[in-house]
Amino acid sequence: MSNKPRLSESIGVIGTGIMGTALIRGLLKEKLVNPDQILAYDIINELLMDLVEETGINAALNNQQIVEQSDIIFICVKPQVFLTTLQKLQIAFTSDHLVISIAAGVPLSIIEELTGNSRCVRIMPNMPFQVGEGAAGYSLGTRNDNRDSEIVEIVFGSLGKVFQFPEYLLDAVTGLSGTGPAYVFVFIEALADGGVLAGLPRREALILSAQTVMGAAKLLLEQNVHPGILRDAIMSPGGTTASALQLMEARGFRSILIDAVEAATKKSQFLGQNNLSQSDHLV
Ligand SMILES: NC(=O)c1ccc[n+]([C@@H]2O[C@H](COP(=O)([O-])OP(=O)(O)OC[C@H]3O[C@@H](n4cnc5c(N)ncnc54)[C@H](OP(=O)(O)O)[C@@H]3O)[C@@H](O)[C@H]2O)c1
Numbered sequence: 001m002s003n004k005p006r007l008s009e010s011i012g013v014i015g016t017g018i019m020g021t022a023l024i025r026g027l028l029k030e031k032l033v034n035p036d037q038i039l040a041y042d043i044i045n046e047l048l049m050d051l052v053e054e055t056g057i058n059a060a061l062n063n064q065q066i067v068e069q070s071d072i073i074f075i076c077v078k079p080q081v082f083l084t085t086l087q088k089l090q091i092a093f094t095s096d097h098l099v100i101s102i103a104a105g106v107p108l109s110i111i112e113e114l115t116g117n118s119r120c121v122r123i124m125p126n127m128p129f130q131v132g133e134g135a136a137g138y139s140l141g142t143r144n145d146n147r148d149s150e151i152v153e154i155v156f157g158s159l160g161k162v163f164q165f166p167e168y169l170l171d172a173v174t175g176l177s178g179t180g181p182a183y184v185f186v187f188i189e190a191l192a193d194g195g196v197l198a199g200l201p202r203r204e205a206l207i208l209s210a211q212t213v214m215g216a217a218k219l220l221l222e223q224n225v226h227p228g229i230l231r232d233a234i235m236s237p238g239g240t241t242a243s244a245l246q247l248m249e250a251r252g253f254r255s256i257l258i259d260a261v262e263a264a265t266k267k268s269q270f271l272g273q274n275n276l277s278q279s280d281h282l283v
Pocket residue numbers: 014015016017018019020041042043044047063076077078079081085102103104124125126127178282283
């Protein structure tokens with residue numbers, strides 16, 4: 001028998017766009033729940049029906065049904081429709097519900113205000129959780145119990161790495177891992193361009209580039225050492241790596257990444273502090 005955790009709770013998903021779909025696929029791939037434990041709704045009926053056909057989950061007729069029939073409810077709509085979506089459901093929520101919002105920039109105070117006495121969690125995941133390699137940070141609200149953090153750690157721990165933070169740090173999580181996959185895609189593409197410039201065929205260059213990023217990350221996480229130790233192991237005196245790194249340092253490669261994370265964090269703070277209608281620019 002497998003020791004993998006499973007959830008006995010019923011799951012509701014409001015919004016089956018990119019992230020809602022990725023979440024459902026991940027839950028099923030990791031066998032955390034059976035398809036018939038999931039009830040989902042999206043205002044784009046075709047999107048919902050395609051997912052139902054693909055995964056065998058249940059389709060709800062509306063969001064009200066999700067709230068009435070689910071123990072754990074994932075809110076996966078864009079921040080700019082968050083308010084209007086939840087306002088209509090407000091009275092259906094009870095303290096038996098665990099509401100997990102993935103909406104960027106929507107503070108816990110607003111999530112709690114819109115969901116009656118329910119227990120609320122705000123989490124900032126990232127897109128690679130659809131392949132089980134996500135990175136997420138979350139914060140608990142004011143009404144949670146220990147089982148709630150256990151559930152979050154089971155779900156997002158099965159789909160990647162997850163850490164609990166005080167809420168003010170979720171902007172930094174947004175700037176680093178929430179938006180980070182986009183920086184890495186640019187890095188992979190540019191690395192492949194370098195390979196093409198050096199004569200490699202495009203397809204192979206792209207695969208070599210992506211595999212190099214994945215392999216290096218896996219090595220670092222598995223060996224749990226400082227990246228400098230692994231870099232030094234590759235960098236032989238007077239060698240090719242030393243020449244490349246000299247150029248990267250001279251062009252400010254590190255500072256660019258540090259500044260990029262800082263810029264995204266500040267933008268997240270700014271949008272979160274302003275009204276929700278501006279938050280559609282988040283992530
Ligand atoms: N994408 C990322 O990398 C990422 C990372 C971390 C967090 N997030 C957060 O994840 C959330 C979802 O993002 P996404 O990229 O998955 O957005 P998305 O692809 O637009 O998915 C949202 C879905 O919800 C639907 N919807 C809108 N109002 C609804 C309602 N009242 N009831 C049910 N469904 C409704 C949308 O339909 P319409 O298109 O017709 O509105 C759409 O199909 C956002 O809050 C975002 O901040 C995203």
